[in-house]
Amino acid sequence: MGIIINLEKKIKENWRKGISLGQEKSLLSLSNIPEFTLEVPKDKKNGDYATNIAMLLSKIEKKNPRELAIILVELYKEVDDTNNIEKIEIAGPGFINMYLSDKYLGEIVSEVLIQKNDYGHNKLLSDEKINLEFVSANPTGLLHMGNARGAAIGDTLANVLKVLGAEVTKEYYINDAGNQIENFGKSLDVRFREALGEKDIEFPENGYHGADILETVKGYIKKNGDGLIRVSEEERVAELIKYSLSEKLDHIKTYLGKFGLVYDVWYRESTIHNSGAIKETMDTLEAKGLLYENEGAVWLKTTSMGEDKDEVMIRNNGLPTYFAADIAYHKNKYDRGFNKLINIWGADHHGHVARMKRAMEAIGYSAEGLEVILMQLVRLYKNGEVLRMSKRTGTYVTLEELLDEVGKDAARYFFVMRNPDSHLDFDMDLAKSESADNPVYYIQYAYARISSILRNLDKPVEEFLDGKEPMYTLVIEKDLALKIGELEKVLIDAGIRREPYRIATYALELATLFHQFYSSCRVLNEEEEVKKNRLKLIVATKYTLENILGILGVSAPERM
């Protein structure tokens, strides 16, 4: 594992060794080696790697950084035993630029050909048992664009974390209890009676206006008849809720499935309510003296934990709040053995984050183990106007419609492409009319082109992939090989920072380099040695693309 990672570690280590040697030889006077950077310069002219170490040391050594750099480079050359660095230059204010050897780039490609579809995998996070909860949309309606964004980000993140060796459980929290369900039930009841001809029924104030629930009750009547009209309202509402939630959940599962997403656990909020978990949590808080009663409700002293105000746990009607249930739910996750809880929430929940962390501390669980990725909401444009998405008013574009119009691959890529922090403007008209401009096709096209070359070979490709190390001489070949080598670094970055968009960006960069290579280099009909070398390069590219597209949940078509 870790071609580039190991190289970078080695280079940094060698600089430290060199400095130590300088200390021994009394060329340098410092006692501690400062934290220096090893970075990939933006401009290729400045080498494959650059370090700022001479500039950092110049302060300590009280010497001109360029003079110091000369000494450091000599020391480095003395300790370097790898042969991976071909040339070292001193530039600008005192940067030390390093150039990788051609031989090394060939090694990268050979390594990928050995690891194949495991290339990029490692064991970095093998100690982590992660519960990743996302989407968790209320089952009172259909999935909308915001949910779709969460689905794409969450699933991709789960895939990356698994590649890094973590054990990941994808979880969907079903809000099947509480006030909103009551409202939902009342709305269903009204629609049910209306469907059977009753007129002028008052619609509940916070009811659900979506047209879909009308369909639901009609479906119920078709299937089960109108017998419910004759039972008590309570019984009728309960039955309608049960029927409806089950129908909605099936629908949600179906469409998430079509989106390429399969959950490991579907966890019901009602389980938390019915299992005594909330009471247990309240007892813990009570024992710590963090609860008090006021105006008939039970409050949590969140002010003593640094929050602005206290929060209600148990309402004066005796029912627990969402917050109370959520504390119990997160406690439950820890109790199930997870050491990391990652939630993906809409940005409108950000006020909830700090409170939850404090609450975890209060019941004696880790606040640090709870991470929340906040996602800005999706703003939807249609006919040049912003559509306000709301379940209650029933104006939203569903995941179903999205899949029909742009397809799974484009939709998934589009949602993952951007940092969750930024608002996502989704123009439906653009998505429909210009879906071919979507970057995902660009990436897939690179894959299809490679497949096409391999199809045109006269012999099986394996016969060209001997163990001999390839050597690349053209800039574009080297760039492509180096980019392939970056994969593992990108995956680690994306996983550790919980930023899956980095993978989407990388995929695009890799595809760009491939297309450039494709238009300036031929593979078939080249002299035998060149042909072999290039075949190795494109097969390594193919594996890399397959791996990334797999993580993104985007298909890799052989033909387009």
Add this chain to the structure above:
RNA sequence: GUGCUAGUAGCUCAGCUGGAUAGAGCAACGGACUUCUAAUCCGUAGGUCGGGGGUUCGAAUCCCUUCUGGCACACCA
């Protein structure tokens, strides 16, 4: 009002936790298919990194201040 978050090319966004001349993609303009797929490639143009201070060899990046969006501040979830 308080808190969170953002402000970079006409548009949508990167910028790797302080580095060298701030980068892509769309859109605009000009080129490239008798050769492995033109869903591609090459080139041109486009910038006071919201404004103002500060920290230092060096700032889009860190600190302060200010302006402008978005969101949150329920006995809703």
